[in-house]
Amino acid sequence: MANVLDLRRRIRSVKNTRQITKAMKMVSAAKLRRAQQRAMVARPYAQMLASVLDSLVRRVDIYDPETGELRHPLLVARPEKRVAVVVVTGDKGFAGAFNINVLKAAQHFIDDSEGRHLEIDIEAVGRKGKDFLRRRFVAARFVDQEQPEHVQQARQRQARVEITGDHPGILEKLSFDRIGRFGQELVNRYIAQDVDAVYVVFNEFQSVISQRIVVERILPIMEVGKHDIASATEMEAEERERMAEAATSAQVSLQATDTREADEEARKFGTAQVDYIYEQQPRKLLAELLPRYVSTQLYHAMLESVAAEHAARMTAMDAATNNASDMIDSLTLIMNRVRQAAITKEIIEIVSGAAAI
Amino acid sequence: MAEATQNELRVRLVTPDQVFIDGTADAVDLPSRSGYIEALYGHAPLLAELGAGEVRLHGGSVGEQRYFVAWGFVEVLPDRVTILAESVVKPGAINPAEAQQELERGQKMWSEAGEESRRYSEANRVIREAEERIASAASSGK
Numbered sequence: 001m002a003n004v005l006d007l008r009r010r011i012r013s014v015k016n017t018r019q020i021t022k023a024m025k026m027v028s029a030a031k032l033r034r035a036q037q038r039a040m041v042a043r044p045y046a047q048m049l050a051s052v053l054d055s056l057v058r059r060v061d062i063y064d065p066e067t068g069e070l071r072h073p074l075l076v077a078r079p080e081k082r083v084a085v086v087v088v089t090g091d092k093g094f095a096g097a098f099n100i101n102v103l104k105a106a107q108h109f110i111d112d113s114e115g116r117h118l119e120i121d122i123e124a125v126g127r128k129g130k131d132f133l134r135r136r137f138v139a140a141r142f143v144d145q146e147q148p149e150h151v152q153q154a155r156q157r158q159a160r161v162e163i164t165g166d167h168p169g170i171l172e173k174l175s176f177d178r179i180g181r182f183g184q185e186l187v188n189r190y191i192a193q194d195v196d197a198v199y200v201v202f203n204e205f206q207s208v209i210s211q212r213i214v215v216e217r218i219l220p221i222m223e224v225g226k227h228d229i230a231s232a233t234e235m236e237a238e239e240r241e242r243m244a245e246a247a248t249s250a251q252v253s254l255q256a257t258d259t260r261e262a263d264e265e266a267r268k269f270g271t272a273q274v275d276y277i278y279e280q281q282p283r284k285l286l287a288e289l290l291p292r293y294v295s296t297q298l299y300h301a302m303l304e305s306v307a308a309e310h311a312a313r314m315t316a317m318d319a320a321t322n323n324a325s326d327m328i329d330s331l332t333l334i335m336n337r338v339r340q341a342a343i344t345k346e347i348i349e350i351v352s353g354a355a356a357i
Numbered sequence: 358m359a360e361a362t363q364n365e366l367r368v369r370l371v372t373p374d375q376v377f378i379d380g381t382a383d384a385v386d387l388p389s390r391s392g393y394i395e396a397l398y399g400h401a402p403l404l405a406e407l408g409a410g411e412v413r414l415h416g417g418s419v420g421e422q423r424y425f426v427a428w429g430f431v432e433v434l435p436d437r438v439t440i441l442a443e444s445v446v447k448p449g450a451i452n453p454a455e456a457q458q459e460l461e462r463g464q465k466m467w468s469e470a471g472e473e474s475r476r477y478s479e480a481n482r483v484i485r486e487a488e489e490r491i492a493s494a495a496s497s498g499k
Contacts, residue, residue, distance in 0.1 A: 041375040048371060048441055052404070052432065176373040177444060269439055270404060270432045279389050279405030288406055289430065292443070299373060 007335035018324035025317035029250035032310035039303040044266045046296040050225040052270030056286050073191050074290045077220045082119040084195040088202035089129030090309040098312035099128040105213045106201045121164040130166040140164045183295030190219045202301045203308035207256035208247040211235050218297045246318035364398040367437040383416030385438050396433045403433040409486035425493045451494035460487035
């Protein structure tokens with residue numbers, strides 16, 4: 001049986017671990033608050049863009065009167081033969097099942113598509129996802145690396161599912177600039193008919209207790225302002241409970257911040273019941289705005305994913321802290337028992353020794 | 358109380374990251390694609406795309422202010438101006454050396470563009486943005 005000294009050492013070490021997990025939890029909570037704030041202040045722009053686009057789409061005759069075709073390639077759906085899938089995970093671990101859940105959804109999507117003979121190009125965002133997917137799928141090989149614009153034509157496909165790119169560091173400091181470029185790249189590929197649809201797999205985050213893993217189609221644009229969700233996995237009740245518990249103890253608000261007023265305000269943008277003068281041709285405006293709309297959606301997916309990651313880490317660390325406390329309690333109990341046993345044994349020895357005389 | 362007096366425009370400058378400005382002004386200069394527009398109170402409703410250039414606010418609660426935008430979109434209503442801009446920089450914060458480099462990159466793109474009109478227009482866009490940036494930085498000292 002372990003002696004008292006060993007147990008005491010063990011308890012001390014668990015206490016140290018508890019300190020660390022507690023600190024990590026508080027850090028994650030602070031980061032989560034910041035991420036939530038950032039996602040909220042980013043809303044007006046996206047909302048305004050969506051509402052002006054929506055009104056433009058309605059006003060501008062997007063159908064060509066002669067041919068009856070849609071006027072903008074991003075609004076045209078094609079039969080899907082090859083699709084791009086953007087998988088958004090985190091850069092770091094220690095976040096419970098966060099990364100695994102997203103990857104599971106991505107894997108599910110890929111497996112499902114096998115029957116439809118769909119070719120898939122994966123764009124991995126986040127280091128964890130990249131590492132995981134790299135192990136399973138081959139990287140696309142390009143013949144000509146010189147001219148990035150023509151890369152797609154000069155490509156030799158080796159497998160049904162290939163990784164066409166990863167984006168290291170994009171999540172560390174989310175900048176619209178960089179994500180805008182990524183979005184533009186996807187738009188270009190769609191227009192060049194290199195891919196027939198673009199999906200994003202990510203963890204949607206409305207509030208701590210309202211999250212789900214979604215597969216969202218961002219291209220082609222079917223209806224402006226609506227999320228085109230291909231599949232969604234809700235959070236389990238047990239998981240939600242744990243999230244809520246961790247959030248309460250870290251003083252993070254459970255409710256989504258009320259943005260109705262701001263949203264309402266933003267929705268008015270470009271939709272007043274007046275005859276606007278269009279400085280440029282509406283069709284040209286539409287052509288400039290649509291790709292940006294795609295980028296804002298991508299930006300939002302990443303903002304939400306980052307918030308969800310912090311929430312998951314906070315929860316995981318809260319659970320770890322609780323486990324450490326439980327462990328300390330049971331170890332302390334064992335230690336006291338062992339000590340008491342030793343004392344009892346000594347007393348018995350003394351007493352029986354005295355009785356023998 | 359900030360009285361919403363007559364003849365003042367409510368101006369908002371919104372970027373993907375935040376609401377940059379929310380205030381009032383007497384007049385706003387906008388760098389539309391086809392040249393600068395000045396919007397005063399009572400302007401006819403207008404939707405326009407903004408190119409690279411400066412948004413300038415005059416008078417009102419925010420005072421004289423200038424911001425450099427690279428691309429934007431504006432809605433003008435008689436009593437308000439709302440600007441969506443992808444990136445907003447104060448002219449003083451522009452690094453002229455960086456802008457100069459950008460300009461050279463654009464010129465290189467232009468000379469290498471060959472036959473493709475798409476690459477020409479992309480090069481022209483880069484050049485124009487860099488030139489506007491340099492001009493904006495140069496005038497900020499005064």
